[in-house]
Amino acid sequence: MQATTDPHPLRRWLPLTEFLRAYGAIVGMAAVLLLVGVINPSFLSYGNVGNVLRQSTVLVILSFGLTIVLFLRGVDLSVAQIADVAALAAAALLIHHQPVWLAFVAPVVLGVLIGSLNGVMMAYLGVPAIIGSLGTMFIIRSGEMIYTKGNEPQILFTLPRSITENFLFLGQKTIGSIPALVILAIVVFCLAWGLSALTSFGRYARAVGSNVRASFLAGVDTRLVFAAGFVVSGLFAAIAGVAMASRTAIAVPRGAEPYLLDAFAACYLGTLASRNGTLSIPGTVVGALFVSFLSNGLTILGLGAPTRFALNGVFILLAMAVGALRRPA
Template structure:
């Protein structure tokens, strides 16, 4: 009898280990496969390149994580990034001061986030419907502003005009890329917001139980709306960084980041014991998505495989999260 109980406890411990860490080891195994197939995958130059390219995804994913921590969703985030990049590029092309190309797109992101927050928190529009509608509205505005998806090209202009703007995406501070510095700064700010402030405590309470948070006196509408403002601002920063890195902006150029941001947030839940959204986990998820895309490119596989793997990891994260909550 004792032997049977011992075997059961051993089996339960093994299942618990797989539930808590199996998906993480699976992620590491995928990266190890890329290394075996192409050792250059872990070369310093390639790693730094992935870190630079992941900065945009990190910005959008962190904003998405803030909203999703309160059981919301922001389907307009990638479109906000898209429009912010277009606004920045058009301002540069029309000879406006560089500071405007950095500030006005972020103001645009904050404004759209505020509208989203108003609609979702105070009017009562479901977040998935409201942000989807906002996504289409922004996309339509982009097409109108660019005469039907005409690219806004910056890299063909004289370097003296574009250098201050392109410095964010292509320059470095000493040996460290500005994009990496931007990603670190955004992570620290969002981590502080979601860990050290009264907003973080209220957001966690709303994510855990909205009714209990309301009965506790929390202004749930205000906090929920503020989450969309944060998401809009971070998405806009990501869009400006993308335009600065590539030297151009065009409608729908940032749309692929929407699925990647979702995948990053859900993968981040694998690093939480309760299976909840976490800022450090989201950062790790975004970096994994960046290395995943880079690895597929190096071994000669395209976007279809990347989308399939992203979708698979999202489902895996949801299943693991469900198991964690049940236990």
């Protein structure tokens, strides 16, 4: 008898809401950036865009690792610190006249090692990720500060060019007309996306992140998968750190810390960009680029760190609020 009344009156609005759900966030982000460009045209100049793209590499790569851990329903608060320690290690190795290949490889190995310790702690000992990685973060920070006797930066740009040239190539030179850093970011993007979409690890990660119990009963080694997430995040964080040292030719202790919060913002903004509101590697790229361009734009407009902090927070909350609205009640 009630069959004739529409139980979902909202359905009638579907075409518009559907469009907004799918693309609204991206349209919104583009609009914000365009607005900045209109107010100050130099924001969208070729030089500035290229510059921001180069700068954003570190954040993009760092966010990939975090995305994968968040995928698994974990969290890694130590990513920025791992990037830091990797940058310091690379710089210190060069300063101590070690070969360039070692300056690339050793920090990455170190990152993987720290990631493995995190993985053992969260997956095998059962420490909640949020607490465990916070602890790791502070232990690494102490290590850094002790090594640098306070906060002395490891300066590369005062070293003879012959030592640093090959190391700094990654961060400062171009291949053809494309900055080497951007190429690195694209390579890492392919790695991260491939890892999440094309490998058995990616498949297991989605399963463990969605339902641990069912995965466990289906014979998935849930501990190993959860631990592997932290290893991957350590790996990407370390790559980001080396890229940062190479770009700036200096490694300042705690220099990467601001990226932690930016990376969270990038991941959550990324959920807005993806169609069904889930974490995804491509979404994270969009989020990280938006965060980078926005902070550059705000600087160009003469607004500083406070606004950035506040906006980061507002955007995370907005992303979550929109996500909550998207889910059917």
